[in-house]
Amino acid sequence: MGNKFRSIETKHYAEREAFFEGLKKLDRRAFLRVAGISAGIVAGMGKLTPQSFQLVNVAEAQGEKPKFSFAYISDTHLYENKLNDRFVRAILKAVDDVNALDPQPDFVLFGGDLAQLGQAGELKLGAQILKSVKAPIKMMVGEHDWFLDMGELWRDLFGAPNYSFDHKGVHFVVLNSIHEKDFWTERKLTPMERMKIVAGLDNGIQSRFEVGGEQRQWLQNDLAKVAKTTPLIVFSHSPLYKYYKPWNFWTDDADEVQAILKPYDKVTVIHGHTHQLLSNRIGNIQFHGMLSTAWPWPYAPEGLPALTVPMNRADPFSQFDGCGTGRMDVLESGLVDKVYNLWQRDPITVRSSYLASNGKQASPPKPKLPTY
């Protein structure tokens, strides 16, 4: 299903992706040759400014080689196709993206919020589309998938919402971090009323996200057998830190979870939910947000982590602007360079060295027009 639809943009980015991937394998002589060719191509196309094949980018591509890579698709917020094909087209584009990666990622993380209102038609549609992804899929749950039936169908389709696995020397943990304290029983809300309240980002009736005591205990037990020097990569739908409470860009027990992760040398948290370019570092933990395929969220009015270089304001006239997919390059060190593959923009990489140096090195490009 996913391969039927290949937009011009998808093809363009696939070609460019392949170009940059190829560059990483070049020695200096070949680098100069390719740089010359690319400049020639650009001149031949009559472009004043080399857009995709900038020499600066070529130089940047010669960074530390990743040990391995994985990609992600996140926050697709699907309605059924007959109601809304907009978000369906976006996830198809995302599937094209990750299928076009060469070399293929070791796996593809789905970052949660597959559905918009947790309905069977939405979750099943998403499950069907994700079958077109060539690489293995690691599923994570989001609040939009959960609060209609409290995760019943999601678990049927995809299994347990929290689990861990080891891959090439890295210990991966997937959390269900979208638990909320019961706000519905006392109010006698129907499941759909509950779902719609949670689906409203600015709906203050709902509770704050939390990992919860039970799962924190599970995490503690899971990590007990992992050496402190083993790199950890944690997947969480909510940010696992406290950014902006009114919109649940927030995990209420973030401090407790961070305390569990603190003894480990190298920890990276990859989270969804915020639909924006978002970077943070708290002690030993580096945080990266994921892009949505459906729509970008504006930055919250306060609480933005100091290390975040925000993305340019999204163009409302372009369905895909500010949305996208991404790739995590896991370095030899076990830390992660995060590539934001922004559709219809040049990709932006937030390097672990940028976060590790507290913003002193490898700063990502600054935005021209930030959000209000």
Add this chain to the structure above:
Amino acid sequence: MTLRMKLLVVPCAALSFAGGVALATSPVTKPAPPVSEPLPKHVVPASKDGNLVLGLCDGETSLEVEGVKEGQKLTREQALRASSKLMADWRQKNPDALWDEVPGPALAQATPPNAKKSPAPAPQPNPGAKPASSDVRQGGVGAESGAKAVPQQQKAHLQTGHTYGAYSERDEQIWADSTQAFVKEGHRVFHDAEAVGGTVGVSCDMCHPDGANTHPETYPKYQVQLGRVALLRDMINWCIENPARGKPLADGDPRMRAMEAYIYAQRKGTKLEYGKH
């Protein structure tokens, strides 16, 4: 007070200021739904001779202008004479209203035939005039609103009479509640894909939580993608038509008005910067 009073005595019968009066005296319990109720209107009595009849901003007093037929325009001199007469009537009906005497520069420049007359005549002692407390409405606020008690409560020597002469906390509460109801309706429409007329389940808040990134304070501005100067409502309609796939709303549509109210309310305190990108 003086300036306001001068502005209020507009030589135009159609412009009635009774709106403020009605707002302040309407029942609190039911905040009016946006624009569904007609604004109060000061209906002036028709002239037997077909003369032009002007209404005073108190919503009650009127003046027949002899020599000018309905539909004809007043000359500036005639208008100034009429407004002076109406002003004098108002002051006679409101002898207790505090009043700052100021010279009338507009009249002096206009050099009307009766230029010697003071533009704002001193209140004439009129033993026959009824005291303000009887059937003359006190300054646009109903007796039940407690307006009279305000100076006492605040232990201040306050100007009284007419709409803003003395209004009580209750009045302010009514105004605030009415405004809040309007904003709340906007919140509802903003958060409801169907209410806004969308067909694909997309509501405004899905991209603009708490109205974020709507930046109403930057309109009007040149909207590059539209190739023209846009108002906030143009962008609201653009979003309704495109991401929400609905039909654009008319300017006077209660939903449009309410959404504008909601969006502006979210930006309270933000500096106005029209044209900003």
